[in-house]
Amino acid sequence: MVKFVHMADIHLGNKQYGSEERQMDFAQAFLDAIKFAVEEKVDFILIAGDLFHKKTEMDPVTLLQARKVLEIPKEEGIPVIGVEGNHDSTYFRDSYSWMDYLAVNGLMINLKPSFEDGKLKLEEWNGKSGAYYEFNGIRIYGMKYYGSISERIIEEYFAKMRSSKNTIFMAHIGVEGYVRNMYGCIPSAKIHKLGRKVDYIALGHVHKAFVEKNLVFNPGSLEACDITEIAYERGIFVVDMENDGPKATLKKDFYEPRDFVILKYRVKKGIEGLKGFLSSERKKIKLKNKPVIDLTLDVERSLRNSLEEDKIKELISEYFDPLLIRLHWDVRDHFRPTMLDLSTKESIERSVVEQLLDNYKYGKIAPEVLKLKKLFSTSFDLEMVDRLIDDLLFEREDAKSPQKDSVLAEELKDSVDSVDGIEKLDLGKEMEKSESDIEEEEVWDWRRACDKGGRPRKRKKL
Incomplete structure (x- = not known):
């Protein structure tokens, strides 16, 4: 019998609402999940995508958090096996991802296929690259995020995977029907087809937990990445692979x-x-702790000017002692002019936007542009806008030519083979220098990672 932990959507580096303390919350959740897995004496750990929150603009603190936590299972001889999510996968113009960096440093196994002449290849992990990993008779296939072409890639996996018991398929992909208007989701039937060849399908991407037919498992994110996710059930799966199927x-x-x-x-x-x-x-x-307060005030315009935001925030602080306050105004006019029917208005807007975008060969993204307009005109939630734009960019780049992965894989292999470990690259040197600042006490303070000057703090041991 093999035992493992399946987690997903860690989102290290998520400085939610601009709060450094929230950024530390995401790191703490990852640390606690990994320590729990080690205490459970698992054979391996699966991370089904979105280890990081940003594929670019990586800061030293976030990368050090990942390294420090992943060193814990490494010291215990527990392999960590992952795939890249939409927040991890680089655009095709980039040669390798931060998860590749962790992999060549021996901190995790980053599974993804290669392509040769446009055809998908599933090769065994060789210490640097590969699409599947063998562990004591268990074969684990991994598929990175492919956005709108995920269905086609899954079909290619299905055609080339072995048909045998004790097989796991891990992917960063959503199942339709759990979250409205979410990118990177496919019909449930397409996922369940894999059940003819595998015993456990380990998913990430949807931030709420669900299980389908004791075959498809999605643990949700470790922390709430958006205010709309607060009520979601989430966690990590502890799984025993037995002869009669997984017990999760x-x-x-x-x-x-x-x-x-x-x-x-x-x-x-x-x-x-x-x-x-x-x-x-x-x-x-x-x-149980200092909360995030999200208050919406429904007020008539005649009263709005009599309410001072600073005074309101003082009152909230007095009663709740919050970590941070998010204040929204829903201002109403006593008399409203006659409006177009909402559906009619949206239809007209969509038609106009489509015509404009068609002139620039971007007509297919008209619905997304309208979503951006709505976000800006209502809440001006920059985080949601950023996430939508990020997904759109990935969809546009990924749909062009998936076989470019083979070129990138070769570039990565060449860059790794040309030196004795990635630490010899400039990036590795910079990271060694950053780590040396805190090695004196072998520490990492998860609540306050940096001082005001941006330098890592020295604190108690893990």
Whole structure:
């Protein structure tokens, strides 16, 4: 019997709402998940994509967090096997990803196929690259994120995979029906077809946990990456691979997540009415840590100017002692002019945008442009806008030529073979220099990683 932990969507480096403390929360969740897996004495650990939050703009703190945590299972002889998600995969103009960097440093196994003359190849992991890994009779296939062409790539995997028991397929891909308007999702039937050849399908991408027919398993993200995800069930799967199939348990108590408090109040009596509302709500809520407060105020325009944001935030701080406050205004006019029917208005907008974009050969992304318009005109949520643009860029680049992966694989192999380990590259030297600053005490403080000057702090041992 083989035992493993399956996790996904770590999103290291997510400085949510601009908060360094939230960035440390994501690191803490990863640390706690890995330590839990080690304590469970698992044979290996699966990470089904989105280890990092940003494929570019990697900061030294985030990379050091990944290295420090991944050294824990390495010291115990537990392999960590991963695939790249949409937040990890580089655009085709880039030669290798940060997960490739971790792989050539021996901290993880980064599975993905190669391409030869446009045809997908599934080769065994050789210490540097490969699409599958063998462990005590278990074969683990890995597929990185491919966006809109995922269905075709899965068909190619299915045609070339062995048909045998004790086979795992891991991919960063969503199943339709769990999250509305999410990119990178395919019909459930396409995923279930793989069940003819595999015993366990380990997914990532959707940030809520689900299981289908004791075959398809998605653990969700370790932390809430958006306010809309607060109510999602999430965790990590602890799995025993037995002769009669996998026995998987979703574990959620390995980590204490950040509290979120979502409030909405219709202002009728000015600041005094709000004060009473906050007092009443505070008595109903039990908090385990400093929360993120998300308050929407529904107010008539005639009252809006009488409410000072600073005063409102002072009241919230008095009652909740929050980590941070997100304040939204839903301002209403007493008299509204007659409007076009919403569906009619959206139809007209879409037609106009499509015509404009067609002139520049981008007509197919008209719906996404309208989504951006809606985001900007309502909440101006830059994080959501950034995520949508990021996905769109990947879709555009990935749809052009998947076989370019073979070129990139060769580039990576050449870059690795040309030196004795990636540490000899300039990037490796920089990272060694950064790590030396904190090696004196072998430490990593997950709550306060850097001082005001951006230098790693020295703190207690892990």
